Amino acid sequence: MNTTLTVAAVVVSVAALIVSWVYGARSAAASQRSADASETSAVHAKASAESAAKVAQVELDRDHEFYRPGDPDATFVIERNPRTGEENLFFTFVPKHSYRILGDAVQGNSRSTLSMNGMTHVAGKPVRVFVGVLRPHRDTSSVEELKLRFYPPDSVDKDMDQWTCRCGRPTNSSDAAHWTWTVPVTTPKRVPPPIIAAMQNEKDQLGYNTF
Incomplete structure (x- = not known):
């Protein structure tokens, strides 16, 4: 009788252990699935954040390009001081937006601050930069x-x-x-005053040496 009870107790204990192990395994599997789901969610969230950051950067870069002064349409003019x-x-150009503009003249290894008509320049109005005396x-x-x-303009x-x-x-x-412009300096061809041009043309027609 005692042997029978002992065997029964052992069977019950083993069954309890098996049930406990089964539930433990199921619980561990559920925890793993939950962890995997959390990890997947975190990966998706990170990817979404990176995508949003890229879109935002594209918008910022687009604004930067929109406000860029553009390629310099260099117009050099010679003016005589009366x-x-x-x-x-002089170097002149017309900005498409309003800017604060500063600059340097480069000559060999030296630089000097450019003189222009002010530091703040309104869109659509000419900017005049003094280059030097000829x-x-x-x-x-x-x-x-x-x-x-x-x-950009200051407040x-x-x-x-x-x-x-x-x-x-x-x-x-x-x-x-x-933004930066680098403008190579060119000296425009001089146009002689009308009377000198007429004299030049007359000498050319007569076969004289030009001056």
Whole structure:
């Protein structure tokens, strides 16, 4: 009788262990599935965040390109100073947006600050940059290129349309440039005054040496 009870007790204990193991295995499997689902969800969330960040960066880059000054349409002009008789070389252009503009004249390994008609420039109005004096000192400019730095308008700038570029590049004109133009300096061909041109044409027709 005692042996029978002992065997029964052992069977019950083994059955309990089996049931406990089965439930434990099921619980572990459920936990693993939950962990896998959480990991998958985290991966999807990360991918969504990265995708959103890329879309946002594309929008910022698009704004940056929209406000970019554009390729420099270099227009160099020679103007004679009526008081001194000297020829002065200017670089002019018309910005499509309002900017703060600074710049340097590059000559060999040296740089000098450019002189222009102010630092703040309104969209659609010409910007005049003084490059240097030509005749009677020289026929062509000794300045090799212009380095222009562009920035969005500052909140203190009056009479300018206020906008900003949110791309993360500097917007303060005391920092590095937000946009840069590098403009090679060229000296335009001189057009002689009408009376000199007429004399030149007459000499050419008569076969005289030109001057």
